[in-house]
Amino acid sequence: MLLLAGAYFLIPLYAGLKFSLQGVSGGFSFLAFQKLPSAPGFSAALTLSLKLAVATMVVSTLLMVPTAIYVHVRLPRLRRMMDVVTILPIVIPPIVLIVGVLGVFPEWAKASPYLLSFMYVILAMPFVYRSLDAGLGAIDLKTLTEASRSL
Structure with a gap:
């Protein structure tokens, strides 16, 4: 096999x-x-791909790190709900997500290639949140937060 x-x-x-x-x-x-x-067009395509990758990483990090920390420290009872919400991009077919996003965004944003970065953030959300959740679960975040407040 x-x-x-x-x-x-x-x-x-x-x-x-x-x-x-x-x-x-x-x-x-x-x-x-x-x-x-x-x-022709290789360097422009490569540059755009790198810009989209960096934008996706930055936005994913800026959204998910504070969210995961806040849920771990302040709202531990909502961890189950966050697991369900963050798994939705895997459960819902990508074409449905795209149709939904295209219905919400204004026309000027639909013509921009940076809309792809937004979609990548949504599709990467389960993987980013799960890895952050596992990492934060391995450390005593509450004690570290209390210790940092006393400094």
Whole structure:
């Protein structure tokens, strides 16, 4: 079973690598990878991707870290509800989330590629919150908070 699962994941990767390395004459060549940085639009696309990634990380961190700390310190009885709320982006199909978001945002925001960053924040929310929740559960946050107030 493990061998079958490995083949299921590795065969498409091998096929993609073989296709990308295949030269015009049928042999193997790195020409496609050498031409990639000078391709038109490559640097703009790479820059936009990096900007979206940084924006997603910053917004996710700014939203989830204070939320997780506040729930752990002040509202521990709401941890169950937060688990349910943060798992919703996994349960609800992404197309439904996109249709809902497009109905809420104004027209000028719909034309911006930075709307993708907002969607990535929503889709990453379960993973960010769960990892923060596990990390905060491993430390005595209440004692640390009380100690920091006494400084």
